[in-house]
Amino acid sequence: MAYIIRRIILFVVTMVLVSLITFSVFQVMPGDPIRIMLGTEADETQVETLKKQLGLDQPLYVQYIDWVKGLVTGDLGESIRFSRPVTELLADRLPVTISLALITLLIVVIVAIPLGIFVAKRQNKLSDVVLSSATQLGMAIPSFWLGMLLILYLGMNFSFFTISGYVPWTQSVAGALGAILLPALTIAIPQIAVKFRYVRNAILEQLRLDYVRTIRSKGITEKFVMYKHVLRNSMIPILTIFGLITAEVVAGTIIVEQVFSLPGIGQLLITSISYRDFPLVQGIVMYITFIVVLINFLVDILYSVLDPRIRLN
Amino acid sequence: MNTPQIKSASTKLLQEDLLLEVKGLKTYFKLGKGKVAKAVDNVSFSINKGETVALVGESGSGKSITSLSIMRLIPKPPGEIVEGSIRLEGKELLTLSENEMTEVRGNEIGMIFQEPMTSLDPVFTIGNQIVESLMKHQKMKKREAYEKAIELLKVVGFSRAEVIINEYPHQLSGGMRQRVMIAIAMSNNPKLLIADEPTTALDVTVQAQILNLMVDMKEQFGSSILLITHDMGVVAEVANRVLVMYGGQIVEEAPVKDLFLKTKHPYTKALLKTIPSIDVELERLDSIPGMVPPAHLFPTGCRFAERCVHVMAKCREENPELMENSPNHKVRCHLYEQVGGI
Incomplete structure (x- = not known):
């Protein structure tokens, strides 16, 4: 308390x-x-x-x-430029940015954590090496360029995606998703590429600790060791990282909203x-x-x- | 501290049924660049039912790796049990699947570790960590398991067991945590309790309590104990039989009384000399000069040769065999190869 x-x-x-x-x-x-x-x-x-x-x-x-x-x-x-109350302007734009940020975070969490666990289990194996190179690539790609690639290869080929502008959730959920998903991916991909390694390291660090050996000595199966004990303990450092991601995602929306002409x-x-x-x-x-x-x-x-x-x- | 007194009751080696039989165990660690550390190199010994066997040696002698090998908890990679046999009541443990092995761990063999401060999961309650084992091996329901856990905590000396069960490891002292570890290890009445330096990290006053508790539990549950320690005082206190390890090999094996009174191996002698005595005034404490050679650089000859006061030319060329040249007393030393020895 x-x-x-x-x-x-x-x-x-x-x-x-x-x-x-x-x-x-x-x-x-x-x-x-x-x-x-x-x-x-x-x-x-x-x-x-x-x-x-x-x-x-x-x-x-x-x-x-x-x-x-x-x-x-x-x-x-009051906004000097728009001659409208600032609160009103923000209220108009807020749903766009908040949906974008939340969906991005969701994608990062549901991809980076399982990916981190997967790689941690296969320490030093080929998939670990391959994914490490993916990290380098993910870090090097500028987000505006990644956004344009996504528009070019996904947005242009699938009518599901809206490549410019925004559809309110109240109007059409599929439409809103179609508008948000590509920009969300644009921010999420570089984040995932870097952050899954943090998840991996957090888990590997836990696996080295004494208490893991104790749990194994009790005859607890490896699945329980990982998902009950190790993951729960790793969540503490992982949580810190996801706190930082939030700030980066909010910053990321500023550029990506330009690329996808999102009124956020x-x-x-x-x-x-x-x-x-x-x-x-x-x-x-x-x-x-x-x-x-x-x-x-x-x-x-x-x-x-x-x-x-x-x-x- | 006084010269360790040897309990007469513990000297008799009872010829009971064999519980654990380790034969030709080799546990190697790959160090990279083709270097291999032979942490445990051809170790054989056995433990009888109801017996307390002490495994002694300096740090790096391979005693902890031996105990972890029995549990099959060697981190792989880099470690691997490359050869040997470990039988528990005739059942070969090394060929069991990982799943079958989880039925042995915590159930037939319980283990206590050196570091009570870090050996418990910090984010779960004491109760949660005890019932886990009960629910796995005795298929208990949660409520039943919690009742049993409270009972176990009382057995290991907690008067406020109902409170302790809901506390977290960081709320307990080192001694209390080690009691919890004992409660966990003994929760399924294991046939064998492996205690890896259970008192090393504890205050001297708490050490005796924990040792007594282990002996009590052993008698109550009829288990055997494999006690890993470097404290010869502890050995004299609780062991029936002693295995002395050096450089990944057993160099002497004897009933506890013989080990203290008819010590053979120069290494064991040196080890016993390191116990300070109140009767003899020393300028400084005895220590064995030199260090255990690293496990990837063992010499071809006797592994203790470099530090041995009796070293001969033969010692540097040929590693002696472990030989039983008086009843129940085995030694690995060229000095004893002719009958009589020195």
Whole structure:
């Protein structure tokens, strides 16, 4: 219990720090949003009025506090470029990015873990060597190129896949899957290529430990040794890796959404940056960091479920 | 510590039925680049029912590998039992399938390991780890197995067994964990208990408790014990018979009394000398100069020759055979090849 409370405090502190950093970065970034909105010809009174309207004439700490208040109440201000509330824009795009990220994670988990176990059992055999080379390849392939290959070979040949744009889940589940699957694979493949090795190593490390010998000495079959004891113990390091993957997957969506013209958060982020749409950029950055910090928080909580040494200390 | 006292009761070698018979066991490890470590090289011995046999030797002498070979728990690769026979009540263990072997492990042979701190699975409760074995071998239902587990924990000396059963290994001390290990090893009344340095990692005060517990359990269940140790004090305390290993081979085998009082092999003599005595004042503790040669670099002659005070020319050329030149007392040394010896 004390462990969970400590984690919650840490979570809140991290979010406060993230909000501070996000806020200050945009203060020192070059480019004046007012100038971009009004054009270079605008006169001073216009600029002053708009500044007042947007609250940009206030001292920084007041601006920060207002912004944090907005974060908590769900009011992130209005987008300068789209003249719509940031929350509304995010809500439009969120389902796309969240489906993409979740499906990607799902693919990584259901492929990388069994693959890692498979290779761990065949240590130093041919399949191990072959898959190691696959890792090198997987790491070297740039994701935009992999995305284009998938469009070319799968997207163009099977009508199931939508190679550009998005179909909402509420409209058609098959359609949504068709739109999400290829971009999800694009992010998942390099992740799998690298992460299954971590799974393999985590399992091999466990297999070397004394307790495995004890379990075998009890006459427990190898299947039970692997799936009850070793896998459960390996889940602790594996979980750490999957916490990291989440951050990488969220980052991956930004590029892949461009390749597949998916109207997600990533695309919105790139547009908003090029227009110096600060309220929107800040909102998106906060949203992305919130997701990543939240996942890490959940991973920490899961640790305590998996490992009694953490739970009971 | 005092010179080990030898219990008179344990000196009689009872001619009971044969329980375990190991013949010509060779367990080799492939080290790569064609190097082969002969960790266990042609080892033969037997254990009778109800007998406690101690297997002694320095680190690297092959005693743990011998015990793991009996359990067929040698990690392969790199290790492999290349030759030999291990019979448990006449049943050959080396030709059993892996599945048949799981019926022997934990059931007919129980094992306790050196490191109680790391020998239990950290993420499962004590109870879970005891019932696992009961459910596998005695086909018990979960509830029945938990009741039996509580009973076993009481037998090994836990008064709060009902609480301990739901605790995790990290909540127990080393001595307590070793008791749990004994409870697990004895849970299916094994015919043979292999204890690989069961007290080495424990406090001196706890060592005696664990040893006594093992002896009690052995008497209660009628098991035999193969005790692997390098502590000659422990040997004198509990063993009926002693096997001394050096460089992957048995160099001396004798009833415990003979081993201490009519020691033959120079290595055994040196080993006994390392026990400090309170009667004799020494400037510094005795040790055997040199080290056990690594298992891939054994000499063609006697493996102890380099460290032996009685070394002769013949010792460097020819490895002596293990010979029984007085009743029940075998020795592998050129000094004893002529009747009489030194």
